[in-house]
Amino acid sequence: MKANVPTRKKIKLNWFKSGANLDVERNIEMQYDANSVIYNKLNWEVSVKYVLVKEGDPKEIPINSQMTLYKGGLPFLFLSTAGIIGNKIISEELIDDDIKIDDDIVQVVEGEEKVTYEDARDPKQHIEVRTRFDKISRRITIENKLDNEIDLALDFKQTKDVTYVKSTPEPTTIEEPDYKFEIKIPTEEKSRITLELQAKIVKRVTKIKPEFIKEKTPI
Amino acid sequence: MIIDPKVTKLSIFNGGGGIVEREIKLSLSQGTNEFEIANVPASFDPNSTDIKLEYISPADKDLITLQQTIVSLPDVNTSQQIINREQSAATNIISYSIDFTRELREEVSNICEASSYRTYADMKGTFNFIINSKVNGEVIVKILYFIADLRIKWETTLQVNVNNDGKSAEIEAYLVVDNQTGFSYEDVELGFAIFELPMAAIETTGAEFASAVNIPMEQQAFTELSKQKRTQRMRNLML
Numbered sequence: 001m002k003a004n005v006p007t008r009k010k011i012k013l014n015w016f017k018s019g020a021n022l023d024v025e026r027n028i029e030m031q032y033d034a035n036s037v038i039y040n041k042l043n044w045e046v047s048v049k050y051v052l053v054k055e056g057d058p059k060e061i062p063i064n065s066q067m068t069l070y071k072g073g074l075p076f077l078f079l080s081t082a083g084i085i086g087n088k089i090i091s092e093e094l095i096d097d098d099i100k101i102d103d104d105i106v107q108v109v110e111g112e113e114k115v116t117y118e119d120a121r122d123p124k125q126h127i128e129v130r131t132r133f134d135k136i137s138r139r140i141t142i143e144n145k146l147d148n149e150i151d152l153a154l155d156f157k158q159t160k161d162v163t164y165v166k167s168t169p170e171p172t173t174i175e176e177p178d179y180k181f182e183i184k185i186p187t188e189e190k191s192r193i194t195l196e197l198q199a200k201i202v203k204r205v206t207k208i209k210p211e212f213i214k215e216k217t218p219i
Numbered sequence: 220m221i222i223d224p225k226v227t228k229l230s231i232f233n234g235g236g237g238i239v240e241r242e243i244k245l246s247l248s249q250g251t252n253e254f255e256i257a258n259v260p261a262s263f264d265p266n267s268t269d270i271k272l273e274y275i276s277p278a279d280k281d282l283i284t285l286q287q288t289i290v291s292l293p294d295v296n297t298s299q300q301i302i303n304r305e306q307s308a309a310t311n312i313i314s315y316s317i318d319f320t321r322e323l324r325e326e327v328s329n330i331c332e333a334s335s336y337r338t339y340a341d342m343k344g345t346f347n348f349i350i351n352s353k354v355n356g357e358v359i360v361k362i363l364y365f366i367a368d369l370r371i372k373w374e375t376t377l378q379v380n381v382n383n384d385g386k387s388a389e390i391e392a393y394l395v396v397d398n399q400t401g402f403s404y405e406d407v408e409l410g411f412a413i414f415e416l417p418m419a420a421i422e423t424t425g426a427e428f429a430s431a432v433n434i435p436m437e438q439q440a441f442t443e444l445s446k447q448k449r450t451q452r453m454r455n456l457m458l
Contacts, residue, residue, distance in 0.1 A: 005229065005371075005396055005404040008336065013409075015375070015392040022381060022388045052379065054390060060456050061392070062233045062413050065375035069388075073380075081377070089377070089390075148385060 016059060020052040020089070026096060026152035030103070030140075034161040037136055037199045042103040044140075046152060048096040050079070052089040060084065067091055098145045099152070106137040106194070111201075118204075124212045130203045135165070140193045144185040154181040156195065165196040223257040224362055228408040230455075231396060234415030235369030239263075241362040247283060247352040254360075255347045260402055261298070262340035262368035265290035270348050273359035282353040289347040298342045309334035333401055340368045341401030367416050370399035394456075411456040 003013060026048045036042065050069065061084050069077040082092040111133040118127040144150050156171075156179040158164045164179050171179040185191045224243035231237040245254065268290055274280050309331040316327035333341075350358065378391040394411060398404075 007403045013394045067377040070380045
């Protein structure tokens with residue numbers, strides 16, 4: 001390609017034109033710990049990335065290249081490339097502000113507390129460990145504010161403190177610790193998932209051993 | 220003899236800098252022929268310079284030989300003084316030209332702009348070479364050097380027109396070359412590579428800029444590049 005490159009100027013050259021298949025990947029990743037699982041309300045974010053599978057020969061497109069999406073001749077999204085794998089052009093991940101997620105607590109059923117003891121640093125003291133397993137029910141509401149139907153994947157990852165019991169609807173795939181839900185939401189509609197979880201709640205209190213508690217003598 | 224070989228190819232790196240290839244047909248007289256290449260920017264890397272002789276007749280191979288190359292960069296302190304004086308003069312002239320008519324003002328700006336934006340990298344480096352010839356003849360000389368200047372780089376912009384079905388699109392890709400250096404390249408074959416100049420190469424050209432105070436802003440970015448070594452293979456774009 002021959003061109004003039006003048007001093008202190010920018011030049012724009014045509015590189016290629018090509019058709020491509022477009023795939024919009026939306027993903028929600030959720031996980032709780034023993035504290036967050038009992039919050040009344042939580043908000044999650046949907047990450048979105050655009051994957052273009054180009055027709056023809058692969059092209060080396062540098063990462064962070066500017067990418068503008070047009071619909072009906074008008075630009076509607078400005079983003080940049082995050083990587084190229086063969087003919088696949090992958091955009092950076094963005095937070096999709098048009099999908100709203102509310103995660104509300106529905107019910108908490110406290111389990112029976114079991115008390116065990118651990119040694120403390122001071123020989124006159126011990127640590128009282130109170131462990132209980134609570135059953136927690138949470139409802140996740142996903143609202144699609146876009147003018148088109150969307151597909152998204154919700155990935156619930158269980159942790160050492162919060163484990164999956166059941167859900168409505170059932171997960172599409174289970175690969176422990178991941179429970180994946182593939183959801184289709186029509187435009188301006190809501191989709192709901194109810195999760196039933198078990199949380200291990202542990203409380204530790206350092207106490208003086210009973211044999212070292214001095215009884216108060218009456219005056 | 221001062222020569223100005225035509226720039227035949229310019230391979231630009233997306234991380235800034237590039238490789239310049241120049242070519243000229245030279246007439247040689249019997250004996251030692253010394254040439255000085257004009258318009259070599261001070262941002263060139265003296266260690267990466269390469270000269271190749273292309274013989275017009277195969278028999279010349281034994282008769283015409285490259286003896287040596289001589290390379291050097293301009294003195295930083297002297298260059299900086301010149302740049303400061305030029306910038307100050309250019310700013311004054313541009314400032315006075317505000318009182319002129321628009322046409323005159325633009326003409327003055329065009330003349331003075333180059334001086335007003337000049338940096339060390341826009342100064343001229345020295346690149347000489349000596350050819351020994353046993354006969355009077357001609358030879359084609361190909362010259363190659365790296366330029367370590369972040370002010371020349373390229374980037375890609377993609378325009379993705381999403382079709383009504385939302386499942387397919389048309390991609391229009393463009394290459395944007397940004398040349399903020401003081402050098403122009405006319406009718407050159409352009410190459411594009413995904414590459415960032417390694418620290419070693421940058422330090423070679425910037426070695427004389429040891430004091431950070433003397434480093435122009437755009438070149439200070441070189442020093443901010445990561446010092447951790449990583450594998451980096453140059454990938455040329457298939458145009």
